[in-house]
Structure formats: structure tokens, C-alpha cells
Amino acid sequence: MESVNVIVFGATxxxxxxxLAECLRDPTITSVLVVGxxxxxxxxxxxxxxxHPDFLDFSSLAADFAGADACFFCLGVSSxxxxxxxxxxxxxxxxxxxxxxxxxxxxxxxxxxxxxxGTDSTEHGRLMWARVKGETENALLAMPFHxxxxxxxxxxxxxxxxxxxxxxxxxxxxxxxxxxVLRKVSPRSVIRSDELGRAMIEVARRRPAKRVLESDDxxxxx
Numbered sequence: 001m002e003s004v005n006v007i008v009f010g011a012t013x014x015x016x017x018x019x020l021a022e023c024l025r026d027p028t029i030t031s032v033l034v035v036g037x038x039x040x041x042x043x044x045x046x047x048x049x050x051x052h053p054d055f056l057d058f059s060s061l062a063a064d065f066a067g068a069d070a071c072f073f074c075l076g077v078s079s080x081x082x083x084x085x086x087x088x089x090x091x092x093x094x095x096x097x098x099x100x101x102x103x104x105x106x107x108x109x110x111x112x113x114x115x116x117x118g119t120d121s122t123e124h125g126r127l128m129w130a131r132v133k134g135e136t137e138n139a140l141l142a143m144p145f146h147x148x149x150x151x152x153x154x155x156x157x158x159x160x161x162x163x164x165x166x167x168x169x170x171x172x173x174x175x176x177x178x179x180x181v182l183r184k185v186s187p188r189s190v191i192r193s194d195e196l197g198r199a200m201i202e203v204a205r206r207r208p209a210k211r212v213l214e215s216d217d218x219x220x221x222x
Contacts, residue, residue, distance in 0.1 A: 005031045006204070007068050009098060010075030011040045014157055015114055015196065019072045020047075021159065022197030029201070033064060035098075055094045058101045066105040070204035073098065073113045079129035087129065092136040103145045110146040110204040113137065117153035117189060117214065141211055148203050149212045152196055153189035191215040198222055 006023055010016035011034045023032045024044050034040055034049045035058075050064060055075075058065070065071075073095055079087045099111055115137055120130035123138065140147040191199075199218035210217060 003030045004028055004069050005033070005067055007033045007035060007065065007071040007102070009035050009071070009073045010114075012036055012038055013074060013076070014193065015076075015152075015155065016072075016074035018157070018159070018193035018197045019074050019200060022194065022201060023072070026198075026201055028205075033068070035061065056089075056097050058098050062101050062105050065102050068102065068106045068109050070110040070112065070201075071098070071102055072200055072204075073111065076114060079132075084128050084132065088132050088135070091129075091132050092139070095136050096139055099140055099143060099145075099147075103143050107145050110148065110207060111140060111143075112148045112150060112200045112203050113140055115149040115151045115212075117151045119149070119151055121212075137212065146207055147211065148208075150196075150200060150203070150218060151212065152191050152215050152218070154191075155196060156190065156192045158192050158194050188214050188216045191218060195219060195222060 006029055008016060008020050008023060011020040017040070020032065020034065020040060020042065023029050024047060030046060032047050034047065035052055036049070037051060037053065037055070039049060039051065050061065052058065052061065075094065077090050095113065102109060102111060113136070115133050118127070118130055119133040119137060120127065121134045121137065123131050123134045125131055137149040140149065196218065199221045202221035203213065206221065208221070
């Protein structure tokens with residue numbers, strides 16, 4: 001079997017941990033490199049972990065990124081309580097710092113970026129977070145590799161996956177019962193965490209023509 005090597009950023013978060021679980025579960029993926037500041041505390045024969053202190057400079061990891069077939073970039077924070085400069089640093093600058101190294105050493109790789117429903121591709125809308133996400137998407141899509149932006153809305157956490165953000169956790173507890181209803185009336189806005197992880201793998205595998213994908217687009221890949 002041909003070797004399939006992937007990189008996962010943000011694997012300690014809700015989306016990233018779901019992504020990691022699906023990568024480890026997928027028999028076609030032979031190696032998973034996790035890059036983070038804290039350990040995921042997971043043991044698996046095909047998992048390798050690098051704890052990296054400076055998320056604005058990944059140049060020292062170029063050799064580790066070489067040969068990657070796909071990168072799943074799941075790192076992100078809430079914009080609540082942050083000014084635009086701080087939010088841009090975490091959301092855009094860190095993402096591009098990783099992407100710039102990967103595109104140099106693995107230009108044929110697929111880079112799948114977790115964005116968000118409502119992202120503003122014009123970069124000039126009223127919502128700060130949506131503008132910054134739009135800037136990040138546009139910068140990635142202009143780079144010379146196979147970049148995709150996925151825009152999930154409400155994510156139903158399953159399989160023990162949990163968010164570390166307290167107010168997100170409270171929101172999920174309060175609104176979780178709505179998921180079956182939303183799935184019927186607004187399928188574009190909802191997806192399960194396991195579906196999201198599997199669909200992102202399918203994006204990397206199939207390289208669809210559409211490069212900005214909503215929840216219903218992702219489910220169609222499953």
C-alpha cells in the first residue's frame with residue numbers, strides 16, 4: 001500500500017481531536033504527525049508528536065513536514081474578548097506560518113483549513129472574526145498547493161470529543177437537543193464531529209473542484 005502521511009495541527013481542541021481520531025482510524029493513512037504546544041496524550045503506532053514552542057516560526061520543522069500528503073489545520077480560537085490584531089495573529093499569522101513551510105517542502109500536498117460558517121471572503125464585512133477568517137482563506141487559496149477551506153456551522157461532538165472552551169461547552173449542553181431538528185431544517189449549518197473528520201480526509205483524498213466547502217458539501221463526500 002502506498003504510504004499516506006498527514007499532519008494535524010490543533011489536535012488538543014474539539015475539531016482537532018476528532019480529526020486525529022479519524023486519521024488514526026483510517027487504514028489508508030500510514031503516519032500522523034501532530035504539531036502542538038501540549039501533548040495530545042494519545043498512544044498509537046502511527047502517531048508521532050512534536051511539541052513546538054514558537055507557532056509563528058515553523059522553519060525548524062521543514063524536514064518533518066517534507067513528504068506530507070496532507071495537512072489538516074484545526075487550530076483556532078474564539079474571537080470573544082480579543083481585539084482584531086490579537087485575533088489575526090492567532091487565526092491568520094499562525095496558519096500562514098505553517099502553510100509557508102509546508103508549501104516549500106511539500107508543494108503537492110493538500111492543506112485543509114478549518115474556517116467557519118459565515119466567513120467573509122470579501123474581507124470588508126462588519127464582523128471582525130469573519131473578515132480575518134476571510135483573509136486567511138484567501139491567502140491560503142492563493143498559495144501554490146492544494147488548499148481548501150471548510151466552513152462547518154454547529155458541530156455536534158460525538159465519541160467523547162469535547163471542547164476546551166467553557167462557554168462553548170455550556171452552549172453545546174444547552175442546545176445539543178436541537179441538533180436533529182437543525183439537521184432536517186438547515187443541513188447546511190450542522191455536522192457531527194466524526195463526519196467532519198472523515199469528510200476532511202475525503203477532501204484530501206479526492207481534491208474536489210470546489211475549494212470552499214460547507215457542512216452539506218462535506219457530508220456529500222461521505
